[in-house]
Amino acid sequence: MAALQITRLKKAFGGLPAISDVSLEVEEGERRLIIGPNGAGKTTLFNLVTGDLRPDAGQIRFNGRSIEKLRPDQRAHLGLARTYQIITLFPKDTVAGNVVLSLLGLSRERWNTFDSLEKQTRFAERVHAVLERVDLAAFAQRPVSALAYGEKRRLEIAMALAQSPRLLLLDEPLAGLSREERGGVRKLIAAIPREVTVVMIEHDMDTALDLADRISVLHYGKVLAEGTRAQVVADPKTREVYLGY
Amino acid sequence: MTRKAGIAVLVALLAAFPFAAGEFYVNLASQVFIFAIFAASINLLLGYGGLPSLGHASYLGVAAYASALLTLKAGLANWAAAPLALIGTTLMACFFGLIALRATGLGFLMLTLALSQVLWGTAYRWIALTEGDNGLRGINRPAPFGVSLDDASHFYYFALAVTLLALWLMARFVASPFGAALRGTRDQPRRMAALGHDVWMVRWLTFVYAGFWGAVSGLLFVYYHKYIHPISLSLANSAEGLLAVIAGGSGTLAGPVVGAAIVMILKNYVSAYVERWNMLLGFVFVAIVVFMPEGVVPGLKRLWQRSRSRA
Numbered sequence: 001m002a003a004l005q006i007t008r009l010k011k012a013f014g015g016l017p018a019i020s021d022v023s024l025e026v027e028e029g030e031r032r033l034i035i036g037p038n039g040a041g042k043t044t045l046f047n048l049v050t051g052d053l054r055p056d057a058g059q060i061r062f063n064g065r066s067i068e069k070l071r072p073d074q075r076a077h078l079g080l081a082r083t084y085q086i087i088t089l090f091p092k093d094t095v096a097g098n099v100v101l102s103l104l105g106l107s108r109e110r111w112n113t114f115d116s117l118e119k120q121t122r123f124a125e126r127v128h129a130v131l132e133r134v135d136l137a138a139f140a141q142r143p144v145s146a147l148a149y150g151e152k153r154r155l156e157i158a159m160a161l162a163q164s165p166r167l168l169l170l171d172e173p174l175a176g177l178s179r180e181e182r183g184g185v186r187k188l189i190a191a192i193p194r195e196v197t198v199v200m201i202e203h204d205m206d207t208a209l210d211l212a213d214r215i216s217v218l219h220y221g222k223v224l225a226e227g228t229r230a231q232v233v234a235d236p237k238t239r240e241v242y243l244g245y
Numbered sequence: 246m247t248r249k250a251g252i253a254v255l256v257a258l259l260a261a262f263p264f265a266a267g268e269f270y271v272n273l274a275s276q277v278f279i280f281a282i283f284a285a286s287i288n289l290l291l292g293y294g295g296l297p298s299l300g301h302a303s304y305l306g307v308a309a310y311a312s313a314l315l316t317l318k319a320g321l322a323n324w325a326a327a328p329l330a331l332i333g334t335t336l337m338a339c340f341f342g343l344i345a346l347r348a349t350g351l352g353f354l355m356l357t358l359a360l361s362q363v364l365w366g367t368a369y370r371w372i373a374l375t376e377g378d379n380g381l382r383g384i385n386r387p388a389p390f391g392v393s394l395d396d397a398s399h400f401y402y403f404a405l406a407v408t409l410l411a412l413w414l415m416a417r418f419v420a421s422p423f424g425a426a427l428r429g430t431r432d433q434p435r436r437m438a439a440l441g442h443d444v445w446m447v448r449w450l451t452f453v454y455a456g457f458w459g460a461v462s463g464l465l466f467v468y469y470h471k472y473i474h475p476i477s478l479s480l481a482n483s484a485e486g487l488l489a490v491i492a493g494g495s496g497t498l499a500g501p502v503v504g505a506a507i508v509m510i511l512k513n514y515v516s517a518y519v520e521r522w523n524m525l526l527g528f529v530f531v532a533i534v535v536f537m538p539e540g541v542v543p544g545l546k547r548l549w550q551r552s553r554s555r556a
Contacts, residue, residue: 052439071443073437073440073441073443073444076439077441081439088435089436090432090436091432101442104422104426104440105440105442106440107422109422110422110442111422111423112421112423113417113421113424113454114417117420117421117422117424159440
């Protein structure tokens with residue numbers, strides 16, 4: 001069964017179609033790369049899958065279940081996690097505090113209005129484990145605003161990983177990173193266990209192509225080409241719109 | 246530990262206050278307590294939830310009117326009227342929250358204002374029920390455990406006890422996992438939703454909780470004054486609470502209390518000497534905003550830390 005099945009999805013902003021007709025199927029455990037020029041509708045597609053936007057038409061199935069009518073938080077509880085292209089963290093909070101908010105999101109503890117969060121140790125171990133994974137354990141008690149850009153990117157991914165999602169959407173996880181930082185994040189993504197399905201938007205082809213099992217090329221809100229790396233690169237339509245030769 | 250010791254000293258000083266001060270000051274302190282609960286409840290929305298309400302006087306006023314009407318017109322005793330007034334006002338907050346939380350930011354501000362104006366207008370015009378501009382008089386203070394609260398210092402201790410309980414529970418609230426989620430919805434609502442937090446529900450529950458504490462302050466308010474007038478439901482009253490929070494420092498625990506003290510002292514004490522006390526209140530707010538835009542409590546903290554690091 002496909003982990004993510006998108007059928008004839010449509011979304012327009014004031015008459016301007018962002019996603020005009022997208023059908024996509026991502027197998028469980030697959031690494032799917034979505035590429036396409038700016039404005040192709042990649043991030044809009046993510047926002048439709050996570051529920052930040054409602055589609056005008058079409059269906060989104062997650063592990064066989066139709067989710068297009070669910071709220072974003074309900075989709076998160078089904079095992080959907082994402083990162084943002086524009087870093088979206090809680091800058092006043094500590095690094096550990098950010099991960100705690102992520103863990104709280106799926107815990108019943110989030111409705112507790114009486115016990116002190118600081119004195120709760122139940123999350124401490126998991127927070128530490130996740131921060132170890134992204135190499136940020138030493139910064140746990142630092143405010144996020146004191147982190148460097150590359151560290152913030154890793155924290156973005158850590159918050160998504162902390163939830164042990166079944167489907168992880170990474171929106172340009174390598175954007176704005178230096179060469180060394182890209183290597184670090186690349187390793188981090190490569191180490192994500194295979195039971196997690198990963199869909200990734202990325203412009204950095206050198207790094208991203210290696211990670212992907214299959215690639216979808218989005219252009220003007222439509223899937224232009226799809227297949228393995230060799231298939232997509234050989235496709236004349238891709239060469240025309242994306243690779244530019 | 247030092248913080249706990251500081252709070253213990255403060256409570257001891259407050260407990261000793263009626264022995265040292267005259268009745269006027271004891272009454273003034275009682276009014277500060279009542280206003281502090283009101284301001285602290287606004288702070289839950291504004292400071293921790295990022296939701297600027299300009300209609301919080303609704304909860305103070307409706308609880309006060311409900312208590313007054315239940316005792317005066319339905320003949321209930323205070324011990325029976327008080328929980329009914331609290332429950333009724335909290336249910337109203339449940340309903341108002343459904344409407345006001347259709348929006349956030351400026352839209353939320355306008356919706357809370359509109360709802361409170363409806364109540365204010367009703368209190369003015371429904372003379373058969375509320376006596377309109379004359380207000381309701383002849384209200385008695387309760388006598389818990391047979392102790393009459395008519396005595397200024399008795400009422401002071403009653404108000405102090407309720408205020409300490411209220412502030413303690415609100416402090417627990419903001420330090421809890423729910424409080425952390427609330428701050429999260431203030432800073433990054435979209436991210437919070439993506440993490441599995443029901444942002445609307447977090448806001449609505451906070452709205453209802455703040456409404457409940459607004460109602461508690463309303464009960465103390467009507468007990469203190471033994472009188473209720475539509476002005477308690479007015480925009481001016483909501484705005485005064487909001488200003489107290491901003492002046493003291495929104496999003497801090499002590500801020501609303503300090504802000505409430507500033508407003509109440511200016512209003513009740515300085516007004517005895519300065520006729521245009523409203524103008525003075527304005528000047529004080531301008532001065533606070535210019536010199537400590539984050540509020541008095543964070544501002545003083547910053548000055549203190551700077552003087553310490555210099556020394």
